[in-house]
Amino acid sequence: MKLVVVSAGLGVPSSTRLLGDRLAAASAARTPADVQVIEVRDLAVEIAHTFTNGFPGRALFEAFDTVAGADGLIAVTPVFSASYSGLFKSFFDALSGTDEDALAGKPVLIAATGGSARHSLVLDHALRPLFSHLKAVVVPTGVYAASEDWGAEGLDGRIERAAGELAALTAGAATARPRPRRDSFEEVTPFEERLAALRPAG
Template identity: 60%
Template sequence: MKLAVVSAGLSSPSSTRLLADRLTAAALGHLDAEPQVMEVRELATEIAQHLVTGFPPARLAAALDTVAAADGLIAVTPVFAASYSGLFKSFFDLIDKDALTGKPVLLGATGGTARHSLVTEHALRPLFTYLRAQVQPTAVYAASQDWGEQGLARRITRAGTELAHAMSPAAPDTAAVLAPRSPTGAITSTDPANGFRTVPFEQRLAALRAE
């Protein structure tokens, strides 16, 4: 099993990379996977070349293939102007439109102030939802004052556990979870070979009135 980790920090050392490493460690505490870390800043020139020419240099192509082939993804960006960084967005602009479909993704962001804490919800989550990724419920934002605080550590642990569960072969069958239910509340069909049976609205309404 492979876990791709994309860190878009611009400095070295970087708080963005530190958050990515801590999220990775939290996930690997519950998952047997091989992490593959990509520093987007090291691919900045190749990203610009691809955007201009339409052809990815070999190193960038390998990074894009790594993300596409991974069983799960951790994506962490610094905050600029209340959103993800341009370099982070440019990298994911180059991902094949179907590469993240159904892939479990854990989101993280770093910034200098807690005022940007909703960036994971108003910027990152819509982006990866558009790419049809399976975005995990807990996203982690770390402001400068959060490092060393128990609250951040708890969020990291919870987020890593969610990603590990989503990547696990023992995770619940999505088809069974989403299968429609009969008027009595029982699942009408959990056999993929039989497909789903639609319960007419009138029938369901009558059942509810009888309860």
């Protein structure tokens, strides 16, 4: 089974990445999985270029292909202005712009980190609607970790419950027929070529 973590943390080390790693480890402990991590901050420049030139660069294309081929996804963002970060949203906007069905039917565990427990509603007010719009299957339990949650028993319980739900869903997804996937970066057609093909001849 292939499990992919998309982490939008900006710092090094990052509490967002730490939460993603703990969720992945708890999920893989239930169902053996090949875990891959995508650090969105490393793709920021290519994400910006995607919105201006119409197609992803090589590293971003590979990240999109990794997400599309996953049996399950763990999506983790820091909280900014009581919502997901702009970089996190831009990654998934660019993904859906490239392949609108990339997350269709895919099990997704949503998670977020923030400085205060007051922002925990970001899971249901921002993240859950986003992934529902992208046609993903969002696991019932989302995980929010405020600064004071690290090392607390309550966080461990939420991680274990959410991981169990994701493992159950991905076990079913892994047996389904795989989605058709492009074989290489070179198969991406630049926007200018796509536009030229639509112009009338002569």
